[in-house]
Each structure stands twice: as C-alpha cells, then as structure tokens.
Amino acid sequence: MDFLTHAIDAFSVTNLAVAFLGLIIGIFLGALPGLSSTFACAVMLPVTFTMAPVTALIFLGTVYMGSTYGGSFAAILVNTPGTPQSISTTFDGYPMAQRGDGGLALSIACIASVAGGIIGIVSFLWLAPELAKIALLFGPAEYFWLALFGLTIIASLSEGNLIKGIICGFLGLFLSQVGISVVSGDSRFTYETTALVGGIPIIPATIGLLCFPVVIDLIGDAGHHLVAPLKTRGSEAVNAFRKVSARSVNLLRSSVLGTVIGIIPAAGGAVASLVAYAEASRSAKKGENYGKGEPGGIIASESANNATVGSGLIPTFVLGIPGTPPDAVILGAMLVHGVQIGPKLFTDFGNIVYTFVAGMLIATVLMLPVGLLLGKYIYKVVILTPKTFLVPTVALMTLIGAFAIQNNYHDMIIMLVLGISAWILARFGFPAAPIVLGLLLGPIAEQGFAQSVMIGNAKGDLFGMFFGNTISIVLVFMIIAAVVLPPLIRYRAAARFKIASRAAE
C-alpha cells in the first residue's frame, strides 16, 4: 500500500522535530485571542521556504492543528475564544473553569481534539484518492467550472455577507490578472512598473491580506491581551480519559459531523463545532446540563473543529479549492514548493502526500502528551507575552516573510499596500480571505476558459464545450449548491443552537 510505503519517511528526525515545533507554535498562537489559525499558518509560511516540501507541509499542518486546539485555552480559562472554532468551547469550558475544573476541561479538550483530528485525517486518506479518480476526467472546461465553483464558495467564506464576499473574490481575480498574461502575453495592469511585471506574488499578498490587518487590530487596545487564568486542579488526565470514554458516542458523532462539514468548502471549523455542540446538546441524557459546565460540550466542540483540519484538506489537495482560509495558506505553500495540486497529486506526488498524511497522524497523536503535559506551560508563556512585545515582533515577521520568498524589496511594499487595503476593506465589511482565494484561483480559471474557448471555436461548438458533459453540469449544480448550502448550514446551526439553549434554560 502506497500509504505504508511512504509513511515510514514521516518518522525522520527532521519531520518529527518539525511536527513537535509546529504543535508548540500553533498552540501558542492559537491561544492568543485575536490570532486565528489562518494568521498562525500565514505568519509561519516564510519559515517553510527552505524546508523540503513534505516537511514544510507537516509544519504548516501541525501549526494549523495546534492553533485549532490552542484556541481552547483562552476559551476555557478566560471565556475568550482564541480562534473562531473555539466559540462553542466557551459554553461549557468556562463554567467548568469557574468551578475549579479548568485543568480537567483542558485535558478533555486535548483528548477530544486528538480523537477528532485522527478521524479527520483518516477520512482524508480514505476519501481523497477516490475523489482524485473522478478529477482525472477533468478537461479545460471542467477546470474553468471548478475555478468558478471555488469563486462561489469563497463568497461563502465571508462571514455573513455573500455579496461582499463575491466582490472580494473578483478583487482577488483582478490581482491575479496583474503582470504578463500567460494566455496572451499582454502586460496587464503593470503601470509600466517592473515590480508588477511578474504579477502579484502569492506569499507576500497572503501575508499582507491575512496577517497585517490583524497586527493593525491588535494595536488598537491597551494592555495585556489576557489575564491570569482561573485556578485549576492540574491536568487531571486520567479523569479526563474517563469522562471522554463515557461520552464516546458524542465524540464519534461530533468527529464525523466535523469531518463531513470540513469537506464542504467554506463551512469550516467554527460551523462544525457549533453544529456538533447543538447536536450533542439536543441529544443530551438526563443529568447532562449543557451550557453549565458539561464535559460533553467541550468534547463535541473540540473534536468537531479538529476533524475539519484533515477533511478540509480533501478539496484543497484534490481540486485545488481550499476548504478554509488556513487551507488556502497551505495551498499557497504547496505552490511555492512546486507541488502540483490536482487529481494527479496522488500519483505524481504520492510520496509527499502520503508522508504528509502520516506526519499529520503522528503529530495528532503527539498532541496528546504535548497538550496534557506542556499545555499549561505554553499558556503561561502566552500570558507573560505582553502586547508591547508581540505587536512589533509580528510586524517584523510580516516584513521578513514578504521579503524572504524572492529576496525582493518590492514584495514588502506589495505586502504593506495590500495589508492596509485589506484593513480598510474589512472596516466596510469586505473580508480578506476571498481575495486570497481569488488570487490563487485566477490563473486556473483563466487558462481553463481560454483553452475551452479555443477548442470550442475550433470544433464549432462553444456551448457544447462548456455544457456538453456530465461533469460540467454537475459542477454547475455544485456552484449553485456552494452558494446556497453554507448559509443554510449556518442558519440551521444557529436555529438548533437556539433551541438547545432554550431547552437548557
């Protein structure tokens, strides 16, 4: 089996060390309120430039996973979700911390995160090659529709505003048009500046659009970002294992829910954890008081959001359509490292993919001792890091990250301009994530469209070229579903949560 052949490579000292480091950094960044998993991955992206492709992916994957779990620290101990995925962790985590069970809550969150993470990654291993077989049938028209599908789902990534999300997708597409056109050779939107001839570089743009606005926001408030946590009674790992195993159905159900929701592009960890929490709350047994410190609430939320890490990579790796903003950053890293996304990924780059998956599995298992034993120490470092030190350090990292990819001074200017623009746009409710995804998908859409037009014209059947086969038709329907489904899921999750909250009252 391919997986087992390549899995051995994941056990190299370098990969294990990088996985360990990625987890620590991820937990640290995720625990800082205001710094999301997307930020964590984007700011760590430059660190991967000199790594081997598979090592780089393992590092980013573990940063993503660690930050998703790290969000639970602040959520449980100070009622402030470190990441959006941890919002529902606060519902029961903080009440547990208030009664002195913060350590137990953190241990439960760790165990649930590990279980959810493993199920998500196994689902990737199981489902992604099957999806790749279908994707092998794609021609240029199908790739065009696929990119359009991506454009429609990026709109759904915008929190609550579809129209603004679509506009931002178009802005991203515009950015992808800058430079020498690959289809016609035209110099487009370069304004006779040599800095723009090569186009907008993906990494500086990603750092600018996703990280720099966070830095601007961080500096707006005074003082430390976190206060000292409530007192806990240690990690209570054994007790936590008992609590989780007594709620194994909840754990499994929430992990599967997280896996399924993670595969739907744009739905993401925040939606998954809310849906899983609502479902756990709805099926609560007698005596389980959700919202008042019930361990099942933490299990549902944390297992579901960590399950999306692995399953969200399925559309990213196979179709080149990132499931979540952190997946977009990982996609950017793959492009930088020359890993060609798409259906042939499992045959042409099988060694990288399978070693990466094995590395992620190892890292997930590693999260158990790291979270249970080192978690509280990492959190202490988080508390001791003042904003006065954090802000200039992150600002420095954004500049270095933008520069280091091509050793190009102009990339820092591009990063800065896009970062400031993204912050201003965000003030008007325009999200940055769709711009990044538009930038990534632009070349796929343009090449697919241009080739389809040329082939269609040569055949004398342009309409048939775009709508003449089943895959194209399915993709068109998927585009419609991508617009309709995520808001519907969010609406249902909110409705279920409302009902569950009323029942708990």
Place this chain on the structure above:
Amino acid sequence: MTSKSTLFANVGSGAVMMLFGTYVVFEAQKFDGVGASMPLFVGFGLIAFSALLIVVSVVKASLVGAIAPPTGSMKPRLALTVLMALWVLALPYAGFILSSIVAFGLITAIVPRHESWSVKGLLSHFVGGVAVILAFWYVLTAHLNVPLPAGQLF
C-alpha cells in the same frame, strides 16, 4: 454603526467598487482578445455585484448585515501604518538591523498600555527586541541565504 451610517458605508463602498469595475473594463479594451476576456469578466462581475450590493443595501439592508466599527483607538493604528511604511522605506538606506531596531522600539512605544513604563520594563523590551531582530538576521543570512537589506548609509 447606526443603520444610516451602515447604509452610507455600504452604498459608498459599492459605488467605489463599481467605479473600479468600470476602470477594469475600460483597461481591458487595451488587451488582446483572449487576454482581455478574464479582465472583462472581472470588471463586469465587479460592476454587477457592486450594483447588487447598493440595491440590496437600500431595499433590504438586513441581508447585507451591519458593519461593526473597530474597537479601540485609531491613533496607534494610524501610527503603526505610518511607521511600517517608513520602516520599509528606510530599509535600503539604513539596513535591516538598524532600521528594525528603531522601528521595533517605536512600535513598542505606540502600543497602548494601562500602566506607565518602568526602567526594567523598557530595558527588557529593548534587549528582547534586539535579540529577536539579531536572531532573525543571523538565521536568515547565515543559514537560509536570505540577503536582508544591508543599507547604503552605514
């Protein structure tokens, strides 16, 4: 934000996007047939969805959603943006180490704090900042072959 200012912000931003879309369409005329197709698609897309944003904002504002004003002060944000721009501009002249130490110190100074600075706090921040900058410089130049700007003046 009040509903009136949200409406103003949505309609205003929609109008700006529409203008930008028009500019993209106008510019696309200069390109070759195949090379113009995508910019045209982008331009018309921007115009169409910006128009939709304006219409929806006026007709059913709840569908567009409220715009949350930024929390905290604008002054440090503006100062940070200006400092970052100056930092980038200074890099080719002052070099990475000097410009970064100065910028690090200035950014540290503009981060709002509840308590006043103590000598110990200032010193620890300065030492920590210099250590971070030197660590990055050493790792990038000595191990990763990244030629950070050396500067012309020093």
